[in-house]
Amino acid sequence: MVEQKIQGKGIVNEVKAITRPGEQVEKVYRRHWANFLPYIFTVLAMLIPVFLVPWLLNVVGFISSSTDQQYLNMIVGSYILFVWSFLAMSWVNYYYDVFIVTNERILDAELKTFFTREIGELNLAQLQNVEVKIIGFLETLLRFGDVHIRTAGQHPDFTFDKVPNPSVIANELLEIHERLIGQSYGDKSLGERGIVERKSFREVLKDEGLVTQEDIAKAAAEQAATGKRLGEALVTLGMVKRRDIVDAIGQQYNLPTVDLTHYEFDPTVVGLISEPVARKVHAIALSYSGTTVTAAVPHPRQMPEVLGEIKNQGLEAAFVIADGEEIDAAINQNYPIKKPESNGGFKNGSIDPADSPNGGETTE
Amino acid sequence: MVFIIYALVLLIFVVLATILVYHMFRYNIRGNTHILAASVFVLVSLAIIVSTIISILVA
Numbered sequence: 001m002v003e004q005k006i007q008g009k010g011i012v013n014e015v016k017a018i019t020r021p022g023e024q025v026e027k028v029y030r031r032h033w034a035n036f037l038p039y040i041f042t043v044l045a046m047l048i049p050v051f052l053v054p055w056l057l058n059v060v061g062f063i064s065s066s067t068d069q070q071y072l073n074m075i076v077g078s079y080i081l082f083v084w085s086f087l088a089m090s091w092v093n094y095y096y097d098v099f100i101v102t103n104e105r106i107l108d109a110e111l112k113t114f115f116t117r118e119i120g121e122l123n124l125a126q127l128q129n130v131e132v133k134i135i136g137f138l139e140t141l142l143r144f145g146d147v148h149i150r151t152a153g154q155h156p157d158f159t160f161d162k163v164p165n166p167s168v169i170a171n172e173l174l175e176i177h178e179r180l181i182g183q184s185y186g187d188k189s190l191g192e193r194g195i196v197e198r199k200s201f202r203e204v205l206k207d208e209g210l211v212t213q214e215d216i217a218k219a220a221a222e223q224a225a226t227g228k229r230l231g232e233a234l235v236t237l238g239m240v241k242r243r244d245i246v247d248a249i250g251q252q253y254n255l256p257t258v259d260l261t262h263y264e265f266d267p268t269v270v271g272l273i274s275e276p277v278a279r280k281v282h283a284i285a286l287s288y289s290g291t292t293v294t295a296a297v298p299h300p301r302q303m304p305e306v307l308g309e310i311k312n313q314g315l316e317a318a319f320v321i322a323d324g325e326e327i328d329a330a331i332n333q334n335y336p337i338k339k340p341e342s343n344g345g346f347k348n349g350s351i352d353p354a355d356s357p358n359g360g361e362t363t364e
Numbered sequence: 365m366v367f368i369i370y371a372l373v374l375l376i377f378v379v380l381a382t383i384l385v386y387h388m389f390r391y392n393i394r395g396n397t398h399i400l401a402a403s404v405f406v407l408v409s410l411a412i413i414v415s416t417i418i419s420i421l422v423a
Binding site for chain 1: 409416
Protein backbone atom coordinates (compact mmCIF):
# COMPACT_ATOMS: atom_id res chain seq x y z
CA MET A 1 0.00 0.00 0.00
CA VAL A 2 1.48 3.29 -1.04
CA GLU A 3 0.91 5.89 1.64
CA GLN A 4 0.94 9.44 0.53
CA LYS A 5 0.04 12.44 2.59
CA ILE A 6 -1.92 15.08 0.81
CA GLN A 7 -2.66 18.20 2.73
CA GLY A 8 -5.60 20.47 2.01
CA LYS A 9 -6.86 18.70 -1.10
CA GLY A 10 -10.27 17.20 -1.65
CA ILE A 11 -10.95 13.58 -2.55
CA VAL A 12 -12.18 14.59 -5.97
CA ASN A 13 -8.96 16.50 -6.56
CA GLU A 14 -6.88 13.74 -5.04
CA VAL A 15 -8.43 11.09 -7.26
CA LYS A 16 -8.17 13.32 -10.33
CA ALA A 17 -4.54 14.13 -9.56
CA ILE A 18 -3.55 10.47 -9.63
CA THR A 19 -6.19 9.17 -12.03
CA ARG A 20 -4.98 7.76 -15.28
CA PRO A 21 -6.89 8.42 -18.50
CA GLY A 22 -10.02 6.27 -18.57
CA GLU A 23 -10.00 5.57 -14.84
CA GLN A 24 -13.42 5.91 -13.26
CA VAL A 25 -14.73 5.76 -9.71
CA GLU A 26 -16.81 2.57 -9.48
CA LYS A 27 -17.75 2.44 -5.79
CA VAL A 28 -17.36 4.53 -2.68
CA TYR A 29 -17.63 2.73 0.66
CA ARG A 30 -17.54 4.18 4.13
CA ARG A 31 -17.68 2.64 7.57
CA HIS A 32 -20.97 1.41 8.98
CA TRP A 33 -23.04 4.04 10.84
CA ALA A 34 -22.60 2.03 14.06
CA ASN A 35 -19.05 3.39 14.09
CA PHE A 36 -20.53 6.85 14.65
CA LEU A 37 -22.43 5.71 17.77
CA PRO A 38 -19.50 6.20 20.21
CA TYR A 39 -19.37 9.86 19.15
CA ILE A 40 -23.09 10.28 19.83
CA PHE A 41 -22.74 8.70 23.28
CA THR A 42 -19.77 10.98 24.01
CA VAL A 43 -21.83 14.04 23.05
CA LEU A 44 -24.75 12.88 25.22
CA ALA A 45 -22.34 12.47 28.14
CA MET A 46 -20.91 15.94 27.45
CA LEU A 47 -24.43 17.41 27.63
CA ILE A 48 -25.12 16.11 31.16
CA PRO A 49 -23.25 19.05 32.83
CA VAL A 50 -25.47 21.49 30.87
CA PHE A 51 -28.40 20.49 33.11
CA LEU A 52 -26.49 19.42 36.19
CA VAL A 53 -24.11 22.36 36.77
CA PRO A 54 -26.68 25.26 36.67
CA TRP A 55 -29.01 23.28 38.96
CA LEU A 56 -26.20 22.59 41.45
CA LEU A 57 -24.99 26.21 41.39
CA ASN A 58 -28.53 27.41 42.13
CA VAL A 59 -28.97 24.82 44.92
CA VAL A 60 -25.76 25.91 46.70
CA GLY A 61 -26.72 29.56 46.20
CA PHE A 62 -23.70 30.44 44.03
CA ILE A 63 -25.89 32.41 41.62
CA SER A 64 -26.93 35.44 43.61
CA SER A 65 -27.40 38.21 41.06
CA SER A 66 -28.72 38.66 37.52
CA THR A 67 -25.10 39.30 36.34
CA ASP A 68 -24.10 35.87 37.69
CA GLN A 69 -27.04 34.37 35.82
CA GLN A 70 -25.99 36.19 32.61
CA TYR A 71 -22.44 34.81 32.86
CA LEU A 72 -23.78 31.34 33.61
CA ASN A 73 -26.08 31.51 30.57
CA MET A 74 -23.19 32.68 28.40
CA ILE A 75 -20.92 29.86 29.62
CA VAL A 76 -23.65 27.24 29.12
CA GLY A 77 -24.52 28.67 25.67
CA SER A 78 -20.85 28.65 24.59
CA TYR A 79 -20.38 25.11 25.92
CA ILE A 80 -23.41 23.84 23.96
CA LEU A 81 -22.05 25.58 20.85
CA PHE A 82 -18.70 23.81 21.16
CA VAL A 83 -20.29 20.44 21.95
CA TRP A 84 -22.34 20.87 18.77
CA SER A 85 -19.13 21.72 16.86
CA PHE A 86 -17.51 18.59 18.30
CA LEU A 87 -20.43 16.52 16.99
CA ALA A 88 -20.11 18.13 13.53
CA MET A 89 -16.34 17.52 13.51
CA SER A 90 -16.85 13.89 14.54
CA TRP A 91 -19.33 13.46 11.71
CA VAL A 92 -16.87 14.92 9.19
CA ASN A 93 -14.18 12.61 10.54
CA TYR A 94 -16.49 9.60 10.16
CA TYR A 95 -18.16 10.54 6.88
CA TYR A 96 -15.03 11.62 5.01
CA ASP A 97 -13.03 8.45 5.74
CA VAL A 98 -13.79 6.59 2.55
CA PHE A 99 -12.72 3.61 0.53
CA ILE A 100 -12.84 4.39 -3.18
CA VAL A 101 -12.76 1.65 -5.81
CA THR A 102 -11.98 2.77 -9.34
CA ASN A 103 -11.88 0.46 -12.34
CA GLU A 104 -8.10 0.21 -11.81
CA ARG A 105 -7.32 0.81 -8.16
CA ILE A 106 -8.52 0.74 -4.58
CA LEU A 107 -7.93 3.91 -2.54
CA ASP A 108 -8.29 4.38 1.20
CA ALA A 109 -8.68 8.09 1.93
CA GLU A 110 -8.53 8.85 5.63
CA LEU A 111 -8.96 12.24 7.29
CA LYS A 112 -6.42 12.11 10.12
CA THR A 113 -6.79 15.73 11.18
CA PHE A 114 -8.39 18.64 9.36
CA PHE A 115 -5.26 19.37 7.36
CA THR A 116 -3.75 15.91 7.14
CA ARG A 117 -5.19 13.34 4.84
CA GLU A 118 -3.67 9.95 4.12
CA ILE A 119 -4.36 7.96 1.00
CA GLY A 120 -3.50 4.29 0.70
CA GLU A 121 -3.48 2.90 -2.81
CA LEU A 122 -3.63 -0.60 -4.23
CA ASN A 123 -3.62 -1.68 -7.85
CA LEU A 124 -6.66 -3.87 -8.52
CA ALA A 125 -4.61 -6.19 -10.72
CA GLN A 126 -2.64 -7.16 -7.60
CA LEU A 127 -5.78 -8.40 -5.87
CA GLN A 128 -5.46 -12.10 -5.15
CA ASN A 129 -8.07 -13.02 -2.62
CA VAL A 130 -10.71 -11.30 -0.52
CA GLU A 131 -11.57 -12.38 3.01
CA VAL A 132 -14.58 -11.29 5.02
CA LYS A 133 -14.41 -11.12 8.81
CA ILE A 134 -17.48 -10.45 10.93
CA ILE A 135 -16.39 -10.69 14.55
CA GLY A 136 -18.47 -9.52 17.52
CA PHE A 137 -22.07 -9.28 18.64
CA LEU A 138 -22.83 -5.82 17.25
CA GLU A 139 -21.11 -6.67 13.96
CA THR A 140 -23.18 -9.83 13.54
CA LEU A 141 -26.41 -8.08 14.52
CA LEU A 142 -25.94 -5.05 12.27
CA ARG A 143 -24.07 -6.90 9.53
CA PHE A 144 -20.81 -5.06 9.31
CA GLY A 145 -17.22 -6.22 9.39
CA ASP A 146 -13.84 -6.17 7.73
CA VAL A 147 -13.03 -6.93 4.11
CA HIS A 148 -9.43 -8.10 3.99
CA ILE A 149 -7.82 -7.88 0.56
CA ARG A 150 -4.83 -10.13 -0.03
CA THR A 151 -2.44 -9.01 -2.72
CA ALA A 152 0.02 -10.62 -5.08
CA GLY A 153 3.79 -10.12 -4.92
CA GLN A 154 5.44 -8.03 -2.26
CA HIS A 155 2.55 -5.63 -1.80
CA PRO A 156 1.07 -5.39 1.70
CA ASP A 157 -2.51 -6.42 2.28
CA PHE A 158 -5.35 -3.93 2.46
CA THR A 159 -8.37 -3.79 4.76
CA PHE A 160 -11.73 -2.08 4.50
CA ASP A 161 -12.59 -2.05 8.19
CA LYS A 162 -16.05 -1.91 9.72
CA VAL A 163 -17.90 -1.63 6.41
CA PRO A 164 -21.57 -2.60 6.02
CA ASN A 165 -22.42 -5.86 4.21
CA PRO A 166 -18.79 -6.96 3.81
CA SER A 167 -19.75 -10.07 1.81
CA VAL A 168 -21.53 -7.94 -0.79
CA ILE A 169 -18.54 -5.58 -0.97
CA ALA A 170 -16.17 -8.54 -1.36
CA ASN A 171 -18.23 -9.83 -4.28
CA GLU A 172 -18.35 -6.38 -5.87
CA LEU A 173 -14.58 -6.06 -5.56
CA LEU A 174 -14.07 -9.43 -7.20
CA GLU A 175 -16.48 -8.51 -10.00
CA ILE A 176 -14.65 -5.23 -10.68
CA HIS A 177 -11.36 -7.13 -10.55
CA GLU A 178 -12.57 -9.75 -12.99
CA ARG A 179 -13.85 -7.04 -15.31
CA LEU A 180 -10.42 -5.39 -15.14
CA ILE A 181 -8.77 -8.64 -16.13
CA GLY A 182 -11.26 -8.95 -18.94
CA GLN A 183 -10.25 -5.52 -20.19
CA SER A 184 -6.50 -5.80 -19.90
CA TYR A 185 -4.51 -8.77 -20.96
CA GLY A 186 -1.07 -7.35 -21.42
CA ASP A 187 -1.11 -4.98 -24.34
CA LYS A 188 -4.10 -6.67 -25.98
CA SER A 189 -7.60 -7.02 -24.68
CA LEU A 190 -8.91 -10.41 -23.72
CA GLY A 191 -11.56 -9.92 -26.37
CA GLU A 192 -8.89 -9.58 -29.06
CA ARG A 193 -7.41 -12.82 -27.86
CA GLY A 194 -10.80 -14.46 -27.89
CA ILE A 195 -10.84 -14.79 -24.10
CA VAL A 196 -13.93 -13.24 -22.60
CA GLU A 197 -16.23 -14.17 -19.80
CA ARG A 198 -19.02 -15.75 -21.82
CA LYS A 199 -21.32 -16.21 -18.89
CA SER A 200 -21.11 -16.09 -15.14
CA PHE A 201 -19.56 -18.92 -13.17
CA ARG A 202 -22.92 -19.70 -11.57
CA GLU A 203 -24.64 -19.91 -14.94
CA VAL A 204 -22.00 -22.30 -16.25
CA LEU A 205 -22.42 -24.57 -13.24
CA LYS A 206 -26.22 -24.51 -13.54
CA ASP A 207 -26.23 -25.01 -17.32
CA GLU A 208 -23.93 -28.00 -16.96
CA GLY A 209 -26.37 -29.44 -14.44
CA LEU A 210 -23.65 -29.60 -11.78
CA VAL A 211 -25.54 -27.60 -9.18
CA THR A 212 -29.02 -26.33 -8.43
CA GLN A 213 -30.07 -22.89 -7.28
CA GLU A 214 -30.38 -24.35 -3.75
CA ASP A 215 -26.79 -25.62 -3.86
CA ILE A 216 -25.61 -22.17 -4.91
CA ALA A 217 -27.56 -20.55 -2.08
CA LYS A 218 -25.97 -22.97 0.43
CA ALA A 219 -22.51 -22.34 -1.05
CA ALA A 220 -23.10 -18.59 -0.95
CA ALA A 221 -23.89 -18.87 2.78
CA GLU A 222 -20.69 -20.89 3.27
CA GLN A 223 -18.88 -18.28 1.20
CA ALA A 224 -20.19 -15.45 3.38
CA ALA A 225 -19.25 -17.30 6.56
CA THR A 226 -15.77 -18.36 5.52
CA GLY A 227 -14.76 -15.85 2.85
CA LYS A 228 -13.97 -18.69 0.45
CA ARG A 229 -14.60 -18.35 -3.26
CA LEU A 230 -17.81 -19.89 -4.58
CA GLY A 231 -16.01 -22.79 -6.26
CA GLU A 232 -14.08 -23.63 -3.11
CA ALA A 233 -17.28 -23.46 -1.07
CA LEU A 234 -19.04 -25.86 -3.45
CA VAL A 235 -16.13 -28.31 -3.24
CA THR A 236 -16.01 -28.04 0.57
CA LEU A 237 -19.72 -28.85 0.75
CA GLY A 238 -19.13 -31.86 -1.51
CA MET A 239 -21.50 -30.57 -4.19
CA VAL A 240 -18.99 -30.66 -7.04
CA LYS A 241 -15.58 -32.15 -7.71
CA ARG A 242 -12.47 -30.03 -8.11
CA ARG A 243 -12.25 -31.13 -11.75
CA ASP A 244 -15.76 -29.76 -12.39
CA ILE A 245 -14.69 -26.35 -11.12
CA VAL A 246 -11.65 -26.34 -13.42
CA ASP A 247 -13.83 -27.31 -16.39
CA ALA A 248 -16.44 -24.67 -15.49
CA ILE A 249 -13.81 -21.89 -15.34
CA GLY A 250 -12.42 -23.09 -18.67
CA GLN A 251 -15.89 -22.95 -20.17
CA GLN A 252 -16.64 -19.60 -18.56
CA TYR A 253 -13.64 -17.97 -20.26
CA ASN A 254 -13.47 -20.27 -23.29
CA LEU A 255 -10.04 -21.49 -22.26
CA PRO A 256 -8.63 -25.00 -22.55
CA THR A 257 -8.19 -26.98 -19.37
CA VAL A 258 -5.44 -29.40 -18.51
CA ASP A 259 -4.89 -32.26 -16.09
CA LEU A 260 -1.40 -31.92 -14.58
CA THR A 261 -1.31 -35.11 -12.54
CA HIS A 262 0.84 -36.99 -15.08
CA TYR A 263 2.32 -34.03 -16.92
CA GLU A 264 6.05 -34.17 -17.63
CA PHE A 265 7.57 -30.78 -16.96
CA ASP A 266 10.65 -29.39 -18.67
CA PRO A 267 12.76 -27.56 -16.04
CA THR A 268 13.98 -25.04 -18.63
CA VAL A 269 10.41 -24.09 -19.48
CA VAL A 270 9.24 -24.12 -15.87
CA GLY A 271 12.07 -21.70 -15.07
CA LEU A 272 10.51 -19.05 -17.32
CA ILE A 273 8.29 -18.17 -14.38
CA SER A 274 10.30 -17.34 -11.28
CA GLU A 275 9.60 -19.35 -8.14
CA PRO A 276 8.24 -16.43 -6.06
CA VAL A 277 5.70 -15.51 -8.76
CA ALA A 278 4.82 -19.14 -9.41
CA ARG A 279 4.14 -19.75 -5.73
CA LYS A 280 2.34 -16.46 -5.18
CA VAL A 281 -0.12 -16.71 -8.07
CA HIS A 282 -0.16 -20.52 -8.40
CA ALA A 283 1.09 -20.66 -11.98
CA ILE A 284 3.44 -22.98 -13.82
CA ALA A 285 4.88 -22.85 -17.33
CA LEU A 286 4.03 -25.92 -19.39
CA SER A 287 5.49 -25.54 -22.84
CA TYR A 288 7.30 -23.20 -25.16
CA SER A 289 6.96 -22.71 -28.87
CA GLY A 290 8.41 -19.94 -31.05
CA THR A 291 8.09 -16.95 -28.75
CA THR A 292 5.04 -18.11 -26.84
CA VAL A 293 5.04 -19.73 -23.43
CA THR A 294 1.97 -21.65 -22.31
CA ALA A 295 1.29 -21.40 -18.60
CA ALA A 296 -1.31 -23.10 -16.41
CA VAL A 297 -3.22 -20.95 -13.93
CA PRO A 298 -6.24 -21.79 -11.74
CA HIS A 299 -8.15 -18.69 -12.87
CA PRO A 300 -7.72 -15.83 -15.42
CA ARG A 301 -7.25 -13.38 -12.53
CA GLN A 302 -3.73 -14.82 -12.15
CA MET A 303 -2.84 -13.97 -15.74
CA PRO A 304 -1.61 -10.35 -15.48
CA GLU A 305 1.25 -11.10 -13.09
CA VAL A 306 2.40 -14.16 -15.05
CA LEU A 307 2.08 -12.25 -18.30
CA GLY A 308 4.20 -9.43 -16.89
CA GLU A 309 6.94 -11.87 -15.91
CA ILE A 310 6.93 -13.57 -19.31
CA LYS A 311 6.76 -10.33 -21.30
CA ASN A 312 9.76 -9.02 -19.34
CA GLN A 313 11.74 -11.77 -21.06
CA GLY A 314 10.55 -10.62 -24.48
CA LEU A 315 8.13 -13.53 -24.84
CA GLU A 316 4.39 -13.92 -25.34
CA ALA A 317 2.09 -15.95 -23.15
CA ALA A 318 -0.88 -18.25 -23.65
CA PHE A 319 -2.88 -19.73 -20.82
CA VAL A 320 -4.68 -22.88 -19.87
CA ILE A 321 -6.73 -23.53 -16.77
CA ALA A 322 -5.67 -26.20 -14.27
CA ASP A 323 -6.56 -27.23 -10.75
CA GLY A 324 -4.81 -25.03 -8.17
CA GLU A 325 -3.81 -28.04 -6.04
CA GLU A 326 -2.31 -29.82 -9.05
CA ILE A 327 -0.39 -26.66 -9.92
CA ASP A 328 0.89 -26.35 -6.35
CA ALA A 329 2.00 -29.99 -6.38
CA ALA A 330 3.80 -29.38 -9.69
CA ILE A 331 5.46 -26.27 -8.26
CA ASN A 332 6.68 -28.22 -5.22
CA GLN A 333 7.98 -30.94 -7.50
CA ASN A 334 9.75 -28.68 -10.01
CA TYR A 335 11.15 -25.81 -7.93
CA PRO A 336 13.92 -25.00 -7.25
CA ILE A 337 14.85 -25.47 -10.90
CA LYS A 338 17.35 -28.22 -11.58
CA LYS A 339 19.93 -27.33 -14.24
CA PRO A 340 19.46 -29.37 -17.46
CA GLU A 341 22.11 -32.02 -18.07
CA SER A 342 22.56 -31.00 -21.72
CA ASN A 343 21.94 -27.61 -23.23
CA GLY A 344 19.22 -28.75 -25.57
CA GLY A 345 17.34 -25.48 -25.48
CA PHE A 346 13.66 -25.18 -24.92
CA LYS A 347 11.30 -27.95 -25.53
CA ASN A 348 9.77 -27.18 -28.88
CA GLY A 349 6.27 -28.05 -27.87
CA SER A 350 3.00 -26.72 -29.01
CA ILE A 351 1.52 -23.73 -27.25
CA ASP A 352 -1.68 -25.65 -26.99
CA PRO A 353 -1.95 -28.13 -24.16
CA ALA A 354 -1.94 -30.81 -26.81
CA ASP A 355 1.33 -31.82 -25.19
CA SER A 356 -0.52 -32.67 -22.10
CA PRO A 357 -1.47 -36.25 -21.42
CA ASN A 358 -5.14 -35.49 -21.84
CA GLY A 359 -4.49 -34.11 -25.30
CA GLY A 360 -5.60 -30.60 -24.57
CA GLU A 361 -8.97 -31.61 -23.31
CA THR A 362 -11.34 -28.72 -23.28
CA THR A 363 -14.77 -28.42 -21.85
CA GLU A 364 -16.28 -27.43 -25.12
CA MET B 365 -18.98 42.96 29.65
CA VAL B 366 -20.70 39.62 29.24
CA PHE B 367 -21.46 40.45 25.60
CA ILE B 368 -17.82 41.38 24.89
CA ILE B 369 -16.66 38.00 26.23
CA TYR B 370 -19.38 36.22 24.27
CA ALA B 371 -18.31 38.11 21.11
CA LEU B 372 -14.76 36.75 21.60
CA VAL B 373 -16.16 33.23 22.05
CA LEU B 374 -18.17 33.64 18.83
CA LEU B 375 -15.06 34.85 16.99
CA ILE B 376 -13.25 31.62 17.90
CA PHE B 377 -16.34 29.64 16.93
CA VAL B 378 -16.61 31.36 13.54
CA VAL B 379 -13.00 30.39 12.70
CA LEU B 380 -13.72 26.79 13.74
CA ALA B 381 -17.00 26.68 11.84
CA THR B 382 -15.38 28.08 8.70
CA ILE B 383 -12.72 25.33 8.74
CA LEU B 384 -15.44 22.73 9.29
CA VAL B 385 -17.69 23.93 6.47
CA TYR B 386 -14.66 24.33 4.20
CA HIS B 387 -13.84 20.65 4.77
CA MET B 388 -17.41 19.57 4.13
CA PHE B 389 -17.23 21.15 0.68
CA ARG B 390 -13.60 20.43 -0.10
CA TYR B 391 -13.77 16.71 0.57
CA ASN B 392 -17.08 16.16 -1.12
CA ILE B 393 -17.15 13.02 -3.25
CA ARG B 394 -20.51 12.89 -4.90
CA GLY B 395 -24.06 14.01 -4.18
CA ASN B 396 -25.18 16.98 -2.13
CA THR B 397 -24.69 15.60 1.38
CA HIS B 398 -22.11 18.31 2.10
CA ILE B 399 -24.59 21.11 1.35
CA LEU B 400 -27.22 19.56 3.62
CA ALA B 401 -24.68 18.91 6.40
CA ALA B 402 -23.23 22.43 6.20
CA SER B 403 -26.73 23.95 6.22
CA VAL B 404 -27.79 21.92 9.27
CA PHE B 405 -24.56 22.83 11.06
CA VAL B 406 -24.90 26.57 10.38
CA LEU B 407 -28.64 26.70 11.21
CA VAL B 408 -28.31 24.80 14.51
CA SER B 409 -25.28 26.94 15.44
CA LEU B 410 -27.28 30.12 14.77
CA ALA B 411 -30.19 28.77 16.84
CA ILE B 412 -27.83 28.09 19.78
CA ILE B 413 -26.25 31.55 19.47
CA VAL B 414 -29.62 33.34 19.28
CA SER B 415 -30.99 31.33 22.25
CA THR B 416 -27.90 32.17 24.30
CA ILE B 417 -28.20 35.90 23.51
CA ILE B 418 -31.90 35.87 24.44
CA SER B 419 -31.19 33.98 27.68
CA ILE B 420 -28.50 36.55 28.60
CA LEU B 421 -30.87 39.44 27.82
CA VAL B 422 -33.77 38.11 29.90
CA ALA B 423 -31.59 37.09 32.88
